[in-house]
Amino acid sequence: MSEQTPTTTEPLVHIANFRMDFGRTTVIRDLSFDIRRGETFGFLGSNGSGKTTTIRALLGIYQPTAGVLHIDGRPFSPEAGERLGYLPEERGLYKKESVIDVMVYFGRLKGLGAEQARRWSREYLERVGIGEKEKVRLDKLSGGQQQKVQLGVTIMNEPELLILDEPTKGFDPVNRRLLMDIIDDQKRAGSTVMMVTHQMEEVERLCDRVILLKDGVARAYGTVEEVQEQFGGTIVQVDHDGGRLPDSAAYRILSDEAGHAELEAAEGADPSAILRGLVDAGVPVSRFSPTRKSLDDIFVEVYGAESREED
Numbered sequence: 001m002s003e004q005t006p007t008t009t010e011p012l013v014h015i016a017n018f019r020m021d022f023g024r025t026t027v028i029r030d031l032s033f034d035i036r037r038g039e040t041f042g043f044l045g046s047n048g049s050g051k052t053t054t055i056r057a058l059l060g061i062y063q064p065t066a067g068v069l070h071i072d073g074r075p076f077s078p079e080a081g082e083r084l085g086y087l088p089e090e091r092g093l094y095k096k097e098s099v100i101d102v103m104v105y106f107g108r109l110k111g112l113g114a115e116q117a118r119r120w121s122r123e124y125l126e127r128v129g130i131g132e133k134e135k136v137r138l139d140k141l142s143g144g145q146q147q148k149v150q151l152g153v154t155i156m157n158e159p160e161l162l163i164l165d166e167p168t169k170g171f172d173p174v175n176r177r178l179l180m181d182i183i184d185d186q187k188r189a190g191s192t193v194m195m196v197t198h199q200m201e202e203v204e205r206l207c208d209r210v211i212l213l214k215d216g217v218a219r220a221y222g223t224v225e226e227v228q229e230q231f232g233g234t235i236v237q238v239d240h241d242g243g244r245l246p247d248s249a250a251y252r253i254l255s256d257e258a259g260h261a262e263l264e265a266a267e268g269a270d271p272s273a274i275l276r277g278l279v280d281a282g283v284p285v286s287r288f289s290p291t292r293k294s295l296d297d298i299f300v301e302v303y304g305a306e307s308r309e310e311d
């Protein structure tokens with residue numbers, strides 16, 4: 001790493017005006033975003049929206065049609081590759097070898113000593129609950145167990161930048177939490193993490209900032225709160241006397257039945273002003289509970305029609 005202070009404030013990943021055509025098909029139109037050092041960044045989008053393509057272009061696997069894709073101020077280079085861990089969407093390890101042999105082999109490729117790699121691997125396998133499998137051939141493990149080994153191989157040299165394409169795909173909830181803890185530990189140890197996921201629970205738990213990709217452009221970009229703000233934000237649950245709530249410019253009534261109403265606050269409307277308005281209008285309110293629109297709701301709003309088409 002450079003010793004000049006200004007570089008540390010530069011983003012670790014910088015993508016500007018990225019365009020990617022495959023033949024006559026444009027997959028990415030004009031995509032720009034940064035990933036700051038030390039953050040966990042959620043790279044979100046529906047199936048086929050171009051996430052893997054962007055990662056491949058960032059890693060020099062694809063040549064971009066136009067635009068800038070930089071890691072640490074430069075296009076991808078073998079040197080940058082040494083400080084990077086990439087868990088690709090399509091997993092692939094040498095399946096005829098034992099778990100420990102595969103892990104030590106990759107550890108050595110990444111510059112660890114054999115003993116160091118063996119020690120690290122054993123500790124990791126214990127942590128992810130497959131310590132007793134170290135001598136088993138990889139193809140005798142379940143899909144989830146193989147994925148755990150591959151994640152281990154990806155993080156074993158404590159990379160500065162971790163790029164994880166759906167790291168918890170196919171895991172049960174207990175193992176998903178375990179993997180989330182491991183990813184969080186990487187961040188705590190100083191890694192910058194770029195993560196593709198379709199699990200909004202993971203985004204809410206792990207990600208500092210996100211981008212939502214649709215039709216080759218960013219539909220939203222910022223912290224989870226900023227994205228929630230951008231998508232209209234606040235839903236209010238109101239229990240009242242059973243009549244109909246009055247109409248108001250401060251909210252939209254999503255439903256109102258048998259004394260329970262759901263309101264969507266208008267942009268910029270303050271929930272406490274909505275409550276005051278209801279009370280002033282003589283509505284007996286027994287519960288008033290404003291909540292932010294969940295990322296799940298936002299995802300469905302952005303991609304709903306398109307995902308159904310794909311189904």
Ligand SMILES: Nc1ncnc2c1ncn2[C@@H]1O[C@H](COP(=O)(O)OP(=O)(O)OP(=O)(O)O)[C@@H](O)[C@H]1O
Pocket residue numbers: 022027045046047048049050051052053054089
């Ligand atoms: N090498 C290629 N040649 C032609 N088209 C490609 C190529 N790679 C990707 N595509 C197309 O680009 C689009 C985006 O694919 P990509 O794999 O980047 O999507 P994704 O967002 O990662 O999707 P998913 O969530 O399903 O993994 C798809 O329509 C895909 O068919």
